[in-house]
Amino acid sequence: MKLLPTEQSVSWQRYAHRVLEGQDTGTSLAYVDFLYAASLSGAGKFSQLAKLDVLRPSLTITPEAASLRKLTRALISDARVRTAKSVLQLWPQVAERISSSSAHRLAAALPADTVAVAVTRSAKEVAELDAMPEWERATKLKGPLEGFTSSTRTMDLYMRTADTLQLLRVDRQSGKAKLLVGTEAAKSFQAHCRAQIRKYSHPGFRLANVLRAKGGYRILMADRSVRLTMSEAARLALGQRLPPDHALSRILIEDPSFVVYSHPLMAREGRYRADADQIAFDVQRSYPEVRVFKDDLSDRTAGRAETVSQFLIGNPEDVVILKADDSFHVDDANILKDITDDLKSSGIQVEEITPHAAVAAVGRSRLVIVLSGHIDAKLAEFVRQAGEAGYFRNNIVAFNSCASALTSQLVHEMNTRYGAVATWRYDGKIPAAKVQEILLKLHDEIDQKPTLDDWKRYVHEEGLSGVWNICLLRDVEKRKEAAIG
Amino acid sequence: MWRSGRRQLLVDLELHAVTPALEHTIAAKDFGAPAIETGKFTVAIADKPIALAVAALSQRLGREIPAEVDLYQRFAVWLVPNRVSIIRRSGSAEVTSVGVECEYVNGEKTCSVVSLLPAPQFIVWGEAHGGFRCQGDLSFAGETLPVGGQLGAVNFREAGIGFGISSSAKLSAYFSLNVITPYVAAVGIGASRAEWRFDRHKEALFGRDVETWATIVLPKRQKALGMRMRVYLTLRTAFFSTRHESPWQSIECMLGG
Numbered sequence: 001m002k003l004l005p006t007e008q009s010v011s012w013q014r015y016a017h018r019v020l021e022g023q024d025t026g027t028s029l030a031y032v033d034f035l036y037a038a039s040l041s042g043a044g045k046f047s048q049l050a051k052l053d054v055l056r057p058s059l060t061i062t063p064e065a066a067s068l069r070k071l072t073r074a075l076i077s078d079a080r081v082r083t084a085k086s087v088l089q090l091w092p093q094v095a096e097r098i099s100s101s102s103a104h105r106l107a108a109a110l111p112a113d114t115v116a117v118a119v120t121r122s123a124k125e126v127a128e129l130d131a132m133p134e135w136e137r138a139t140k141l142k143g144p145l146e147g148f149t150s151s152t153r154t155m156d157l158y159m160r161t162a163d164t165l166q167l168l169r170v171d172r173q174s175g176k177a178k179l180l181v182g183t184e185a186a187k188s189f190q191a192h193c194r195a196q197i198r199k200y201s202h203p204g205f206r207l208a209n210v211l212r213a214k215g216g217y218r219i220l221m222a223d224r225s226v227r228l229t230m231s232e233a234a235r236l237a238l239g240q241r242l243p244p245d246h247a248l249s250r251i252l253i254e255d256p257s258f259v260v261y262s263h264p265l266m267a268r269e270g271r272y273r274a275d276a277d278q279i280a281f282d283v284q285r286s287y288p289e290v291r292v293f294k295d296d297l298s299d300r301t302a303g304r305a306e307t308v309s310q311f312l313i314g315n316p317e318d319v320v321i322l323k324a325d326d327s328f329h330v331d332d333a334n335i336l337k338d339i340t341d342d343l344k345s346s347g348i349q350v351e352e353i354t355p356h357a358a359v360a361a362v363g364r365s366r367l368v369i370v371l372s373g374h375i376d377a378k379l380a381e382f383v384r385q386a387g388e389a390g391y392f393r394n395n396i397v398a399f400n401s402c403a404s405a406l407t408s409q410l411v412h413e414m415n416t417r418y419g420a421v422a423t424w425r426y427d428g429k430i431p432a433a434k435v436q437e438i439l440l441k442l443h444d445e446i447d448q449k450p451t452l453d454d455w456k457r458y459v460h461e462e463g464l465s466g467v468w469n470i471c472l473l474r475d476v477e478k479r480k481e482a483a484i485g
Numbered sequence: 486m487w488r489s490g491r492r493q494l495l496v497d498l499e500l501h502a503v504t505p506a507l508e509h510t511i512a513a514k515d516f517g518a519p520a521i522e523t524g525k526f527t528v529a530i531a532d533k534p535i536a537l538a539v540a541a542l543s544q545r546l547g548r549e550i551p552a553e554v555d556l557y558q559r560f561a562v563w564l565v566p567n568r569v570s571i572i573r574r575s576g577s578a579e580v581t582s583v584g585v586e587c588e589y590v591n592g593e594k595t596c597s598v599v600s601l602l603p604a605p606q607f608i609v610w611g612e613a614h615g616g617f618r619c620q621g622d623l624s625f626a627g628e629t630l631p632v633g634g635q636l637g638a639v640n641f642r643e644a645g646i647g648f649g650i651s652s653s654a655k656l657s658a659y660f661s662l663n664v665i666t667p668y669v670a671a672v673g674i675g676a677s678r679a680e681w682r683f684d685r686h687k688e689a690l691f692g693r694d695v696e697t698w699a700t701i702v703l704p705k706r707q708k709a710l711g712m713r714m715r716v717y718l719t720l721r722t723a724f725f726s727t728r729h730e731s732p733w734q735s736i737e738c739m740l741g742g
Contacts, residue, residue: 337593338559338704433558440706 316347
């Protein structure tokens with residue numbers, strides 16, 4: 001194995017300069033050795049390392065375990081490293097010994113085809129992800145880790161670096177990992193999405209996967225695909241319907257329930273989720289008679305969508321508005337205090353959640369309304385406390401909060417961690433005045449036994465849009481739900 | 486006596502006073518329990534006030550509230566009156582100052598005083614009849630601003646205040662009300678409590694209603710506003726001044742004007 005520069009006459013100092021200037025990229029193994037030597041020296045800056053001619057005799061040393069961490073740090077700190085694959089192939093110990101966070105940072109800094117090696121040590125981590133509840137897993141997807149799916153045979157970890165999708169597929173039985181890169185990974189992902197949509201398609205519910213395509217979007221369904229140009233998407237964003245003969249218009253007339261698929265790569269905030277959310281919100285805005293859902297598809301999708309579609313507020317007591325105790329410092333722009341008397345006068349329940357609220361004997365099949373004027377950690381604390389107290393379980397939740405990553409996470413938790421049937425989520429910012437107006441409309445019409453289509457109408461009348469989110473309960477949540485009974 | 490046709494039909498009619506209280510002398514009138522009873526002076530707080538909606542006033546002036554006035558999406562702006570009547574029953578003591586304290590009680594609901602009338606910056610001296618006037622621009626958001634120069638015609642009067650279209654500002658109407666003294670102090674903007682003090686100029690501060698107004702922002706559908714009021718008087722007999730203060734009195738203001 002050749003570990004020296006090809007030009008023997010090049011001094012280490014000059015060589016180091018060339019490497020640091022990015023002129024020498026061909027002598028990668030020598031550079032690796034240089035980095036290794038440099039890391040052994042304990043010096044922190046390459047400008048100083050360039051003078052370390054004296055280290056040349058140490059180049060043939062096999063790295064000791066103790067120094068691997070230093071090498072890793074050197075690799076991470078140098079974004080121009082192009083030889084990490086070689087490093088990791090030469091010294092697999094690197095991949096095994098670095099910490100999880102270092103692995104992610106390294107993976108983010110390295111060329112695409114080396115990532116899987118960097119996370120090989122994370123085969124164990126993949127198994128940990130598999131065992132986690134859905135809501136918790138979403139919080140773990142960071143750095144290059146984009147999404148996760150699992151089946152009875154495999155666990156699939158999706159990653160992305162340098163705009164290339166990678167799929168690390170771990171076989172459950174053998175524990176062996178296989179890396180699919182680029183087109184291969186993309187094809188596998190698309191096949192997974194197609195299979196999910198075909199599997200869970202249900203009469204009356206149009207399941208659709210929204211993908212950004214050249215010049216617009218592609219909406220993939222079980223039996224067809226619809227192309228949406230950017231100008232058509234812009235039209236939807238303005239709340240304007242597409243022509244009646246447009247494929248999407250025809251589909252929405254045929255199937256008034258439109259379920260946008262939350263595929264595995266939407267588990268974390270990113271362009272996939274943003275694209276799908278936008279199309280879902282805009283379709284709902286432009287076709288108010290259509291019921292738009294977002295879901296990651298399961299055998300419960302149809303049932304939950306049906307529950308939302310048929311939900312009727314038979315009595316004012318079927319509506320509960322959760323009020324945060326002052327100690328949560330949740331900012332709701334004083335809406336609730338201003339209109340509580342009005343709401344109570346029509347029989348709507350307003351219940352206060354305290355920081356130590358015990359598990360309450362909360363009714364089932366109710367519309368639970370949560371308000372917020374500002375999305376922050378205090379709101380999250382309040383929502384989680386209400387969830388722990390059982391307010392969301394088997395109820396439908398209208399979450400009146402502006403769109404944000406935390407909102408998405410809380411909606412996800414309300415559905416998966418706390419067992420809500422579905423949760424209403426808004427598009428964009430929602431002014432307090434409009435939320436107040438929506439609640440007062442509900443109060444005004446409560447005697448007419450409004451449905452959730454009426455709720456949607458109130459929202460649209462205020463110029464806002466939102467969709468119902470349903471989320472899959474994975475095995476972990478199902479077990480927890482069964483235990484709670 | 487009643488005459489009908491050729492026959493004379495004589496009918497005796499017993500006349501009843503439409504407002505019995507008007508048939509009595511002021512000293513004998515029943516104003517309910519007085520806030521202050523000194524023996525020489527009786528002070529009563531008007532306990533049935535009715536507020537005026539600024540939105541309704543602007544509508545009567547033919548001005549729609551522009552959409553950019555965000556305030557109206559959640560709130561309503563009310564002109565809330567606070568009135569005190571001061572009667573001298575006997576003696577020759579003079580009222581040298583009157584103070585009116587108001588606390589607007591609205592629980593945890595929104596309640597914020599936006600402006601106060603009268604206030605010193607709106608007092609205009611030199612009226613033709615030698616009196617004083619409190620006038621200015623009233624914005625649809627309830628804020629008041631002094632206005633210079635002559636005002637246009639008053640379009641209508643409501644509860645003692647004249648309202649007209651303002652020439653100086655697009656979004657406002659002007660208001661105009663008479664005041665008995667130019668020496669006015671008013672504080673409380675931005676709070677839920679306000680206080681006025683009137684010091685005597687030439688005209689007596691008794692034998693009349695002392696009227697103050699606060700523009701207050703309240704939740705949109707509110708029907709009534711709870712208030713607590715207290716009055717104090719400074720009386721002077723010869724060279725001696727004495728201060729008299731009423732207890733707090735709870736009243737309810739109807740938000741229906």
